[in-house]
Structure formats: structure tokens, C-alpha cells
Amino acid sequence: MSIRVLVADDQAMVRAGFRMLLSGQPGIEVVAEAVNGLEAVAKAERFAPDLILMDIRMPECDGLEATRRILAARPESRVLILTTFDLDEYVYEALQAGASGFMLKDEPPEQLIAGVRTVATGNGLLSPAVTTRVIQAFARGHRPTRPAELDALTSRERDVFDQLVRGRSNAEIAAGLHLSDATVKTHVTHTLRKLGVRDRVHAIVLAYESGIITPGVPDA
Numbered sequence: 001m002s003i004r005v006l007v008a009d010d011q012a013m014v015r016a017g018f019r020m021l022l023s024g025q026p027g028i029e030v031v032a033e034a035v036n037g038l039e040a041v042a043k044a045e046r047f048a049p050d051l052i053l054m055d056i057r058m059p060e061c062d063g064l065e066a067t068r069r070i071l072a073a074r075p076e077s078r079v080l081i082l083t084t085f086d087l088d089e090y091v092y093e094a095l096q097a098g099a100s101g102f103m104l105k106d107e108p109p110e111q112l113i114a115g116v117r118t119v120a121t122g123n124g125l126l127s128p129a130v131t132t133r134v135i136q137a138f139a140r141g142h143r144p145t146r147p148a149e150l151d152a153l154t155s156r157e158r159d160v161f162d163q164l165v166r167g168r169s170n171a172e173i174a175a176g177l178h179l180s181d182a183t184v185k186t187h188v189t190h191t192l193r194k195l196g197v198r199d200r201v202h203a204i205v206l207a208y209e210s211g212i213i214t215p216g217v218p219d220a
Contacts, residue, residue, distance in 0.1 A: 008040035037061025165207035
């Protein structure tokens with residue numbers, strides 16, 4: 001089954017470029033384009049895309065507000081923010097709006113294509129140019145609040161969560177906890193669902209905001 005993509009950008013050449021890039025890839029179909037946030041919201045409802053490539057700066061309704069509206073109506077959709085602006089506040093606001101990924105428009109084509117596939121399959125993604133300094137910087141301004149949902153995790157799920165939010169892959173978690181990859185994948189799925197977060201990126205945000213990880217303090 002193809003990944004259905006909506007491209008939202010106010011520049012016609014940018015939209016055409018993304019359509020040309022993605023339409024030539026197996027398993028990816030560009031089903032619609034939008035010139036602003038309002039049109040993105042309307043076409044997300046009409047075409048039910050799996051993933052929306054969303055520009056931030058657009059007229060009438062910016063990409064952040066469009067992301068909020070789309071995910072409120074279609075929480076199963078995924079949003080990958082694409083922008084020319086590598087600004088911390090945009091990254092953090094995009095994550096708070098529910099976006100599952102953030103990449104710069106000048107990333108190499110192969111990384112953009114890989115990003116689409118990664119986010120569409122339910123994983124989170126931050127551009128290699130955007131590191132966890134973004135989350136750390138903004139988490140410093142928040143008073144840590146422990147989510148009640150953490151108490152619903154089993155002991156093993158908490159072990160997995162502690163490793164996951166420190167950027168460990170499933171294979172690394174499996175090796176560290178002496179579990180199979182399949183078991184770790186199951187624990188990750190259950191943990192994200194219990195915590196009510198969309199993906200690994202949002203789990204990391206939760207970990208910083210709740211004080212589970214302290215900015216600037218190395219891992220134990």
C-alpha cells in the first residue's frame with residue numbers, strides 16, 4: 001500500500017519539486033497540494049493523507065496552526081515539518097502541535113525521502129541538523145510535572161522507556177536489557193500507547209518536561 005502524501009507549501013516551485021521527487025519513489029503517492037494552511041486542513045479532510053509535508057510560514061494559516069487542526073480531526077495522520085528556518089522555537093512548537101518530524105528543506109533528497117518513510121510508518125524524526133539541544137533548551141523553562149500515566153507502566157516497560165528516551169534503538173535496548181528485538185518492539189508500542197504519545201520524539205519531550213531526563217546532565 002502506498003504512502004499517501006499531501007504537500008503544503010505556498011511556493012509553487014517547492015511543491016512541484018517535492019511532487020517530482022516523491023512521485024518517482026516506489027510506494028509513495030502525492031495525492032494533493034495546498035498553498036496555505038487553510039487549504040491544507042481542507043485537503044487533509046478530503047484526501048485523508050497518511051502524511052502531510054508541512055511548511056511553517058504560509059499565509060492565512062501557518063503550518064503550526066494547520067498541524068493542530070489536522071491532527072485534532074485526524075489523529076492517525078502524520079505531519080513532517082519542512083522549513084528553511086533552523087530556529088529552536090519552530091522545532092519545539094511543531095512538536096507541541098503534534099508534528100512527528102522536522103527537517104530542513106535543504107536536506108539531501110535521499111534524506112527527505114527516508115524522512116517521509118520514517119514518519120509515515122509511525123516513527124518520529126528530527127533532522128540531523130536539529131539535535132536534542134532544542135528539547136533541552138525549552139525544557140529548562142518548564143517546571144517538571146510527573147505524568148500520572150507513568151504509573152501505568154510495568155517495571156519492564158519503564159526500563160524500556162528509560163532507554164528509549166535516551167535515544168537507544170530497539171536493538172540497543174534489546175542488548176542492554178537482554179531481550180529479543182520483538183519483545184522490545186512490543187514493549188515500546190505498549191509504552192507509547194499508555195503514555196498517550198505519538199512516537200519516540202514525543203516520548204523524549206515528555207521525559208524532559210517531566211524531569212525524567214535533566215537537561216545538561218549526562219546519562220548515568
